[in-house]
Amino acid sequence: MIAQTAGAEGTSLGYLMLILLSATFTDNILLTRFLGMCSFLSISQQLKSAVGLGVAVVFVTTITGALNAALYKYAIVPANEHFGVPLGLQFIVFIVVIAGVVQLLEMLIERVSLSLYYALGIFLPLITVNCAILGACLFLVNLGFHRNLLEATMFSFGSGFGWMLAIVAMAGIRSKLKNQYIPLGLQGPGITLIITGIIALAFIGFSGMVQLAK
Amino acid sequence: MITVLAATLLVAGVSAVLAAILLVAERRLVAYGTCTIDINQGARTLEVEGGGTLLASLMANRIFIPSACGGRGTCAYCKVKVLEGAGPLGPTEEPLLSKEEVAANVRISCQCKVRQNVRIEIPEHLFSVKEYRARVETISDLTHDIKLLRIRLLDPDTLEFVAGQYVQLQAPAYGDNPDPVYRAYSMASPPSDSHVIELIIRLVPGGICTTWVFEMLKEGDEVLLNGPYGDFRLSDSQREMIWIAGGSGMAPFWSIIRHMDEKGIARKCTYFFGANKKRDMFLVDEFRAIEKKHDWFTFVPALSDPAAGSDWDGERGLITEVVDRRVEAGGEKEGYLCGSPGLINAAIKIIKAKGVPENCIYYDKFE
Amino acid sequence: MTLTPTAIAGRRALVAQLWDENPIFRQVLGICSALAVTNLVFNTLLMCAGLIWATALSSATFSLLRNYIPARVRMIIQVLIIAVYVIMVDIAIRAYYPDIYQMIGPYVGLIITNCIVMGRLEAFASKNRVWPSALDGLGSGLGYSFILLSVACVREYLGFGALAGYKVPDPGQLTQYLASAGAWVVNLFGHVEAPQVAGWWKAWTLMIMPPGAFFVLAVAVWIARTYALRREAAAQPKKGGAS
Numbered sequence: 001m002i003a004q005t006a007g008a009e010g011t012s013l014g015y016l017m018l019i020l021l022s023a024t025f026t027d028n029i030l031l032t033r034f035l036g037m038c039s040f041l042s043i044s045q046q047l048k049s050a051v052g053l054g055v056a057v058v059f060v061t062t063i064t065g066a067l068n069a070a071l072y073k074y075a076i077v078p079a080n081e082h083f084g085v086p087l088g089l090q091f092i093v094f095i096v097v098i099a100g101v102v103q104l105l106e107m108l109i110e111r112v113s114l115s116l117y118y119a120l121g122i123f124l125p126l127i128t129v130n131c132a133i134l135g136a137c138l139f140l141v142n143l144g145f146h147r148n149l150l151e152a153t154m155f156s157f158g159s160g161f162g163w164m165l166a167i168v169a170m171a172g173i174r175s176k177l178k179n180q181y182i183p184l185g186l187q188g189p190g191i192t193l194i195i196t197g198i199i200a201l202a203f204i205g206f207s208g209m210v211q212l213a214k
Numbered sequence: 215m216i217t218v219l220a221a222t223l224l225v226a227g228v229s230a231v232l233a234a235i236l237l238v239a240e241r242r243l244v245a246y247g248t249c250t251i252d253i254n255q256g257a258r259t260l261e262v263e264g265g266g267t268l269l270a271s272l273m274a275n276r277i278f279i280p281s282a283c284g285g286r287g288t289c290a291y292c293k294v295k296v297l298e299g300a301g302p303l304g305p306t307e308e309p310l311l312s313k314e315e316v317a318a319n320v321r322i323s324c325q326c327k328v329r330q331n332v333r334i335e336i337p338e339h340l341f342s343v344k345e346y347r348a349r350v351e352t353i354s355d356l357t358h359d360i361k362l363l364r365i366r367l368l369d370p371d372t373l374e375f376v377a378g379q380y381v382q383l384q385a386p387a388y389g390d391n392p393d394p395v396y397r398a399y400s401m402a403s404p405p406s407d408s409h410v411i412e413l414i415i416r417l418v419p420g421g422i423c424t425t426w427v428f429e430m431l432k433e434g435d436e437v438l439l440n441g442p443y444g445d446f447r448l449s450d451s452q453r454e455m456i457w458i459a460g461g462s463g464m465a466p467f468w469s470i471i472r473h474m475d476e477k478g479i480a481r482k483c484t485y486f487f488g489a490n491k492k493r494d495m496f497l498v499d500e501f502r503a504i505e506k507k508h509d510w511f512t513f514v515p516a517l518s519d520p521a522a523g524s525d526w527d528g529e530r531g532l533i534t535e536v537v538d539r540r541v542e543a544g545g546e547k548e549g550y551l552c553g554s555p556g557l558i559n560a561a562i563k564i565i566k567a568k569g570v571p572e573n574c575i576y577y578d579k580f581e
Numbered sequence: 582m583t584l585t586p587t588a589i590a591g592r593r594a595l596v597a598q599l600w601d602e603n604p605i606f607r608q609v610l611g612i613c614s615a616l617a618v619t620n621l622v623f624n625t626l627l628m629c630a631g632l633i634w635a636t637a638l639s640s641a642t643f644s645l646l647r648n649y650i651p652a653r654v655r656m657i658i659q660v661l662i663i664a665v666y667v668i669m670v671d672i673a674i675r676a677y678y679p680d681i682y683q684m685i686g687p688y689v690g691l692i693i694t695n696c697i698v699m700g701r702l703e704a705f706a707s708k709n710r711v712w713p714s715a716l717d718g719l720g721s722g723l724g725y726s727f728i729l730l731s732v733a734c735v736r737e738y739l740g741f742g743a744l745a746g747y748k749v750p751d752p753g754q755l756t757q758y759l760a761s762a763g764a765w766v767v768n769l770f771g772h773v774e775a776p777q778v779a780g781w782w783k784a785w786t787l788m789i790m791p792p793g794a795f796f797v798l799a800v801a802v803w804i805a806r807t808y809a810l811r812r813e814a815a816a817q818p819k820k821g822g823a824s
Contacts, residue, residue, distance in 0.1 A: 032791050034616035038696050075224060083220035087675075088668035091690045093228050095660055100232035104239055111243045114301045114329075131613045131694045138687035185807030190799050197795030204790065392652055 016154045019145070023158025026207045029132055030166040031200040033139065036132025040167055040196075041189050043123075050171035052120040054164030057127055058157065059105060061136050064098045065156020068137040069146040071097065094137045102128045132163050169199060249299075252333040253277070258341075268294060268323035268332070278343040278440045279336070280382065281396055285324040294323040299332030345440040346370060346381075351410070353433055356496035359417040360462060361427065362402070364410060365437065372408040373442065375401060377473040378466040378578075381441030383413065385423035388430065397423035398443070400465040400552070400578065404472040412469075416462040446552070446578040448479070453548040453574065456541060457485040458561045460533060461494075463553030466578060468497060471511070475504055484512040484540070488533025488557070490519050492526050514540060533557070534564045544568030551577035611697035611725065614688045616794040618729070622745040624685050625726075625733035627678065631670035631689055633722030636698050639663045640706040640718030647707050659702050660693060667692050697721055732797050740789035742782075753782025 029035050036057070043053050071093055079085040106124045110117045127133060136159040145151045173195055182191050246264025251271060253259070262271040269279055269292050280291040290310040300321050303311075307322040352364045367373055373381075382396040403412035418424045431437070446466055448455075457467050467485060474481070489495045494517075501513040516529035516536040529536045534557075541547075549565040551558045558577050565575065618628045639662045650658050671689050675682050682689075692698060701721050706714040738744055742751035750758070757779035764775035787793045 034613050034791065034794065035691070037613050037616070038611070071228065075228075079220050079224050084217040085221045085224065086217075086668060086672055088671040088690075089221055089224065091668060091671070091693055092225050092661065092664045095664065095693065096225070096229050096232060099657070100236060103236055107239050107243045118302060118305050131691045134694050135613070135687055135691055138690050142683075142687050183803070183807075184810055185803045185805075186799070190803045190806065193795045193799035193802065197792040197799065200790075200792040200795060201787075204792065 016150065019151055019154045020158040020161075021209070023155050024162040024165065025203060026209060028162040028166060028200075028203055029136060029139075029159040030163050031196065031203050033135065035135035036130050036163055039126060039130055040163075040170065041192050044167050044170040044192065045174055047168070047171040047175060049123075050167045051164075053123045053127070054167050056120040056123045057130070057132060057163050058160035060098070060102055060124070060127060061133055061160030061163070062153060062157045063105070064094075064101050064133060065136055065140055065159070066149060066153040067097055067101065068094050069140055069149055069152030069156075072141055072146045073149070090138070090141060091134075094134055098133055098137075099128050132159070136160070166196075166199065170195060246329045249328050250331045251328065252331070254335055254338075255333075262328060264328055264330070266328060268296070268300075268321070268326045268328055268334070270324075271328050272323065276345060277336070277340065278345060278382075279323055279340065280398070280443050281324060285393075287322060287325045290322060292323040293320050294326075295319055295335040296321045296326065297333040297335060299328075299330050300326050301329060343440055343443060344370060344373075345438060346373060348411075348437055348439060350431060350433055350435050350437060353431065356414065357494050360494075360496060361415050361417075363413045363415060363427070363431075364403075365413065365439070366410050367408075368436070373411060374408055375405050375442035376447045377401075377405050377470040378447035379442040379444040380446075380466075380578075381411065381413075381439045382443070383423065383427075384438040384440075385426040388426060391422055395422050396440075397421075399462075400444070400446070400469070401442070402465040402468040404469055404476060406473065406476055414462045414465040414468070444578065446550075446576060448474075448481075449548060449574075449576070451548065451574075452481060453546060455481060455483040455548050455550060456537070456544070456565060456570070457483060457550045458488075458533060458537060458553075458557075458565075459486075459551070460488045460553040460557045463551075463557070463578075464497060466552055467550075471501070471504060474511075475508070480508065480510045482510045484514060486514045486516065486533050486537050486540075488516050488518060488536070491517060491521055492524050498528075532560075534560045537561070537564050537568075541565070541568050544570035547574070549575040549577075551575070553579075555579050611695045611700075612798065614691055614695065614729075616791070616798060617688050618685050619733040619794060619797075620736050620740065620789040622730065622733045622737050624681055625729050626745070627674060627681060628685060628688065629722070629726035629729055631667070631674065632692050632695070632698070632725060633719060634670055635663060635666040635692050636701060636722040637715050637718035638666050639698065640701055641711050641715035642666075643702050644706040644709060644711045644714035655707075659699060663693050663698055663702070697725055728801065732794070732801060735797050736788045736793055739785045740787075740793065742784060751782050751784075753779045756781070 023029070027033065030037070030040060039053065043049050068090075072090060076085070076087065076090055076093065079089075080087050102124050106117075109120070109124075136156055139159075140146055140152055140155055143155070145155045170192065174192070177191070186194070244265055248261055249264040251260040251262060251268075258277075260271070260275045260277075262274070266274075267285065269281060269285060272279055272294075279294060281289065287306045287310070293311075293315070296319055300319075303316065303321070304325050306325045308316075310322050311320060346367050347369045348365045348367045350363055351366050352362075354362045354364075356362050378400070380398045380400040382398050384394050384396050385391075386394045399413045399415060401411050402414045403410060415424055415427050417428050448470060459467055464487060467487075471483075471485070473479070474483075485501070487495075487501075495515055498513075498515055501515075505511050505513045514529055514536060516531060516533050517524075517526050518530075518532045520526045520530060529540075531539075544565055547565075547568075547570050549561070549570045551561045553561075558579050562575060562577070566572065614628060614632075618624045639659075642662050643659060646658070646662075667690065670692070671686075674689060675686075701718055705717045709717070734744060738749065738751070743749060757777070760778050761775040764773050767773045785793075788797070
C-alpha cells in the first residue's frame, strides 16, 4: 500500500505517478465520482466522436485545472483569510475561467488546424457546462491538491484522461451492442448505465493498488 | 462591507483579465485578412473580409445564392461548387451532400468559411438575381389560412421572370428571432406586369416567416425580397399537360395560366387542384372563367373531406384519386406538380402509373 | 378561490414536472449528483433541499429579469444567478454539517452546472411569469428529489440496513419475522420451531459503491421508461383518414 498526504513537502515523481494512477483508475472521475454523465450518455454511441470529445476534455481539464488551482491558491484563499470572502466564490471564478479557456482554445484550434477543429473543436462549446470539468476543479480543491501546482496539473490531466478512457471504452462496447436485442425501456440511457456499472465494477479491481490519504 | 467589495473585485478582476485575453486572441487569431473570391473563372472577382461564411460574403456583394434556412445548415439550397480554397469538408456539410457532390467539390456555402482566396463556380442565372425593395400594396384573404400579397417593386422597380419561378421574401428579426430569415414563395402573378408581383402564402403554425406575414405585416409596409429563382416553368414541348397542386401550390399555376391566357399559348392542359374542405378552396370562379374562355383548359377542383351536407358540386376525394379517375393514358403527356412533399410523392406515383415518362414530370416541392 | 390563468399555468407546471415531464426519466438529465450522493439518505435530503432552493429561486429570479437581459449574455447571467443561490446552500451546509460537506461538497457546487436547473431556466423561466416559473422550478426540484430519494432508500437500505441513519429491519430480519409469523400460525395446529433464517442477509456493500448506483438508477429508469412508453402508445390516436 502506498500512501502519502496531498501537498506534502517534496513532491516526488513517484507521488506524481500515484496521483495520475489514482485519478485515472481508482478514483475515475466518471466511474467513481459520477461526473460528466450527460455528454457521456449521448456521445458514447460512436467511437469517432467519443475519441474527439475525450481528447477535448483532456485538453480543457488539464489547462483549466492548473489555472483554477493557481487562482484558488493565490486569490481565493487569501481573500477568504483577509477579507472574509466566502470560499463558495470558487464556483463563479472557476466557471468563468472554464468558459474563457474553452473559447480561447476553440479559436486557437480553428486557426492552427482546420481538420483538428472539425474533429474536436465542435465539442468544445458542449463541454463548457460539462460537470466533469468543473467537478475536477472542485475535487482538486477538496482533496487539497491546489497547494502544489504540479500535483494539481497531474490530477487534472489524470481526471480528463480517465474520463476519456471511460467514454472510449463505452463507445467500443456500444458499437458491439448495436445488433443485440435490448428491451424497449432499457434502450439508450438504461443499458448505458448498466454497462457503466459493470465497467465501474471492473475498475474497483484497481482500488487498493493506490491510496491517497486526505 | 469589505467582504462584498473584495468578492466583487475578485470576480470582476478575473472576468476582466479573461475578457481582455479573449479580445486580443480574437483580433490576432480570427483575423484572416482580405481574401479574393474568383467566380466562374474570372467572370467576377470579389474582395471580402476573411472569416465570414461563403454565403454571407457573396450576399454582401449582391450575389444571391438561394437559401431557405437562414444559414443554419439545414435546407441545403445554398450549394456552391468551390474549385479551390475551401478547406476540409466540415461536419455540418457532410450530411447534406451526396458522394458525387463531394467528389465534384460542391460545398454548403453557409457552413463554409472564407479563410483564404477561393475559386468558385455558380450557375449563370444567379448573376441575374437581384435584391428588391418593395411595398406591400394589398393583403387579401383567400381562405382562413391563406393570404394573397400584392407587392409593388420600388428599387429596382421591375422584376423580369419566367412564369413558375419564385422569390425569397425576407422576414425581419422579430420577437424570439434575432436574425432575419428568407423564405421562398412562388410568384402567382403573370410576368407581363413586371412592376408588381403577387405571392400566395399559407400560414404554417410556428413558421417564422408566415407568422410574421399573418400577424405583423400590414398594407403599406416595405419588404425586402430577392430573385428570381427556380426552374419550374412550361417546357418547350407541345405535350398535353397535367397540373396537380394543393394549398399554396396554386401560386405558380395561377401565374402560368394567366400568362398562357395573355400570350395565347394554347396548349391542352388539365389542372387538378385539391383541398380539404370548401373553406380551403379558392380562386375557383377565376379558374372557371378561364375554363369557359378556352377549350384547351380544364379545371378540376376536388375536396378530400367536405363537410356533411356541403353544397360542393365538384369532385370529391383525394386529389390523387381524382387524377386516377379522370386521366387515361399518360404516355404522351407531361406532369407539373406543386405542393407539399407528401402530395408530390403521391402524385408522382399516380401519374407514373398512368404512363407519363419520368423525364416529363416537373415539380416544385414546398418543404 | 378562482384560479387565474397564471395560477393554473403554475400549478400545471408543478404537477407536470413531478411525473410526466420528470426530467430524469424523460431525458435522463442531471444524474451526476443523482448517483454520487445517494448512498446515504440524509446526504440526499440535504442535496435535494439545496437543489429545490436553487432551482425554484433562480427560476423566479431569471423570470423576473427575462425581459432585460440581452441575448448574448443570457447564458452567463443564468449561470451567475444560479451560482448565487448555490453559494448560499454551500455556506449553509459548510456551516451546519461540516462532516457531510467533506463528502458531498463538490456536488453541491455542481448544482450550478446541473442540466436540470439550466434546462428549466432556458425552457420555462425565459418565457413565463415569475410565479409559474417558481412553481415550475419547485416542481422539477421535487421530481428530482423523488427519484434521488427512491434510489437512496434502496441503496442505503440494502447497503447499510438503515434509512437516514436509523436502523431498520434488514431483509434477513424481515424474512425472520415472516418465518416466525408463519411458524406461529402453524403452531396453532401442532408444535413447530420457528426456523432461524435472519442470518442469510449480509450487507450488500455493492449497493453503496459506485456500480450499485449505476445499477439501481438503471433499473429505476427502466421501470419509468417502460411505463411512460406504454402510456404513450396507449394515447396514440388510431391512425386513418386522409390528411
